[in-house]
Every structure is written in C-alpha cells, then in structure tokens.
Amino acid sequence: xxxxxxxAVVEPREGLTMACKVREFEMLLDEPVxxxxxxxxxxxxxxxxxxxxxCKAIVMRCFAPAHNINLVDFKIELEGDLDPDGFLGKNPxxxxxxxxxxxxxxxxxxxxxxxxxxxxxxxEKTCPVQDTLVNxxxxxxxxx
Amino acid sequence: xxxxxxxAVVEPREGLTMACKVREFEMLLDEPVxxxxxxxxxxxxxxxxxxxxxCKAIVMRCFAPAHNINLVDFKIELEGDLDPDGFLGKNPxxxxxxxxxxxxxxxxxxxxxxxxxxxxxxxEKTCPVQDTLVNxxxxxxxxx
Numbered sequence: 001x002x003x004x005x006x007x008a009v010v011e012p013r014e015g016l017t018m019a020c021k022v023r024e025f026e027m028l029l030d031e032p033v034x035x036x037x038x039x040x041x042x043x044x045x046x047x048x049x050x051x052x053x054x055c056k057a058i059v060m061r062c063f064a065p066a067h068n069i070n071l072v073d074f075k076i077e078l079e080g081d082l083d084p085d086g087f088l089g090k091n092p093x094x095x096x097x098x099x100x101x102x103x104x105x106x107x108x109x110x111x112x113x114x115x116x117x118x119x120x121x122x123x124e125k126t127c128p129v130q131d132t133l134v135n136x137x138x139x140x141x142x143x144x
Numbered sequence: 145x146x147x148x149x150x151x152a153v154v155e156p157r158e159g160l161t162m163a164c165k166v167r168e169f170e171m172l173l174d175e176p177v178x179x180x181x182x183x184x185x186x187x188x189x190x191x192x193x194x195x196x197x198x199c200k201a202i203v204m205r206c207f208a209p210a211h212n213i214n215l216v217d218f219k220i221e222l223e224g225d226l227d228p229d230g231f232l233g234k235n236p237x238x239x240x241x242x243x244x245x246x247x248x249x250x251x252x253x254x255x256x257x258x259x260x261x262x263x264x265x266x267x268e269k270t271c272p273v274q275d276t277l278v279n280x281x282x283x284x285x286x287x288x
Contacts, residue, residue: 002227003226003227004225004227005223005225006190006223006226007190007193007222007224008186008193008194008221009197009221010197010220010221011219012217012218015205016202018197018201018202020197020198022186022193022194023176023186025185025186027171027185027186027191029194029195029198031202032167036206041169041171042166042169042171043150044195044196044198044199044202044272044273045150045195045272045276046150046151046152046166046167047166047191047195047198048273049151049152050166050173051173052188052192053162053164054162054164054173054188054191055189057156057162058160058173058175058187061156061159061160075153075154075155076154076155077151077152077153078151078153079149079151080149080281081149081281082148083146083147086272087270087271095275095279096269096271096272096274097272097273097274097275097276097277097279098272098281099147099281099282100281100282100283100284101282101283102284102285103283103285103286104288105285105287105288107287116287120285120287125240126233126240127231127240127241128188128189128226128242129188129241130240130241131230131239131240132241133241133277133280133281134283135240136278137224137225137241137242137243137244137245138243139245139247139274139278140244140245140246141264142246142247142249143249143251144248144250
C-alpha cells in the first residue's frame with residue numbers, strides 16, 4: 001500500500017462550536033461554558049484523547065489474535081494535564097498543550113501479566129495516533 | 145488557573161467500533177471497511193485531524209477581536225499523509241503515524257494579507273492541539 005491522504009474539513013458554527021467533516025461523517029466540537037463555548041460537544045483536547053484511546057483500542061483488537069492474546073474485555077481511560085493559563089496568555093511559563101498524558105488500560109485476557117505487558121508495548125509502538133504524538137510530523141500551513 | 149485534567153474513556157463495541165466517552169458526551173470512532181471496520185464513524189487519525197482543525201478554529205474565533213482581525217468567515221481543510229504499511233508491519237521503513245500534515249486556511253477578513261499572516265502565526269503558537277503534536281507531552285502507560 002502506498003501513502004494515503006486522510007482529510008478533514010472544519011467549518012465554524014455558532015460561537016465556538018465547530019463542525020468537523022470527514023467523508024460522509026460530521027462531528028461537532030465545542031468548548032464548555034466556562035471556556036467560552038456552548039457545550040454542545042466535547043472539546044478538541046478531549047477529542048484528541050478520544051482519538052488516542054480509540055486508536056490504541058483498535059490496534060489491540062486487530063493484533064490480539066496474531067499475538068495469541070485472548071482478549072475478553074478491556075477499557076482505556078485517558079487523562080491529560082493542561083494548564084489553560086498557557087493558551088490564555090496568562091502564564092508564559094505554562095506549556096500550551098498537554099504536558100502529561102496518562103493511559104490506564106484495564107485488560108481482561110486469558111494470558112500472563114508478562115504476555116499482556118509485551119502486547120501493550122507492541123500496541124504503543126504500532127498505534128498511528130501515539131506515533132504522531134511522540135514523533136512529530138512535518139506541519140505545513142497554507143493560507144488561501 | 146491551575147493545571148486542569150481532561151479525561152476520556154474508550155470502550156470497545158462491535159468489531160473495531162469504539163465508544164469514546166467524555167463528560168456527558170459520547171462519540172463513536174471506527175475504521176472504514178477496507179481497513180477492517182464497520183465504517184460507523186470517522187477513524188482515529190481523521191478524528192485527530194478534526195481535533196487539530198477545530199482547535200485552530202476555536203483559537204481564531206477567540207482571539208480575533210483582541211488582534212483586530214475582523215473575521216467574516218473561514219474554513220480549515222486538513223490533509224495528513226500516512227502509510228498504512230507502517231502499522232500493518234509490511235514496511236519497517238514506513239513511519240507509523242502521520243509523516244506530514246497540511247493545514248489549508250481559507251480566511252475572509254477585513255484585514256491586510258500581512259495582518260492575516262501574523263494572526264495565523266499567533267494561532268499556530270497558541271493552539272493546544274498543535275502544541276501537543278509538535279512538543280511531545282510526557283506519556284505514561286498504567287496497566288490494571
């Protein structure tokens with residue numbers, strides 16, 4: 001398979017509500033009222049955590065059989081630390097985005113702890129969103 | 145404002161469909177049929193692009209007045225290059241996640257091109273998702 005191009009289009013709605021269009025799908029993102037939004041949906045950093053968790057989850061489901069992991073059930077909980085004083089311009093010392101992200105994986109599999117740990121290590125290395133977050137892509141801006 | 149903790153919980157549904165829960169919101173993510181999914185929603189890397197675009201869009205809306213940008217309308221289109229041979233294990237040379245992300249900003253504002261370019265430069269530096277993608281957070285895995 002050659003390089004594929006994935007696309008999204010974002011259009012503003014009322015206030016800080018944004019419509020994100022991908023193929024035949026549309027999802028809203030917004031900010032909670034205390035951050036100035038209409039609270040119609042999760043916000044972009046929460047969607048980023050969701051994207052990361054779902055990507056790991058999909059890699060787990062896809063690759064468990066090949067790794068002889070008998071996955072019964074699992075759940076992924078993510079927590080990201082962010083100081084809004086950074087992007088609000090109130091504290092130049094504060095990082096603008098997430099400073100730390102913790103992924104808690106609760107896994108029920110008919111395997112040893114060692115096998116599970118080796119599998120999760122594989123998932124971390126094989127998850128496209130995790131890779132994008134750790135090994136920065138080349139970012140380009142084009143203004144029309 | 146002190147550090148805030150943003151959270152998401154991901155639970156598997158049928159096949160590769162994943163439910164992402166954030167506060168009172170839930171969004172599905174999935175893979176298209178050709179990548180093994182049920183195509184019930186956009187996929188995680190598309191959601192990542194959406195999150196990035198919406199975050200830039202929210203920063204634009206929030207900060208335009210303070211920067212004397214008279215924003216009439218705008219649209220953000222994102223393209224991300226990814227070679228699925230990487231995560232499929234078919235090509236060890238291929239990057240696992242996005243190698244390049246292009247953001248096309250179409251902006252209608254009653255300002256000069258110079259003012260618009262300076263504003264977009266500010267948006268790039270002030271967008272929490274962009275910062276997270278460029279300046280990697282500290283990532284921790286906890287297996288329960």
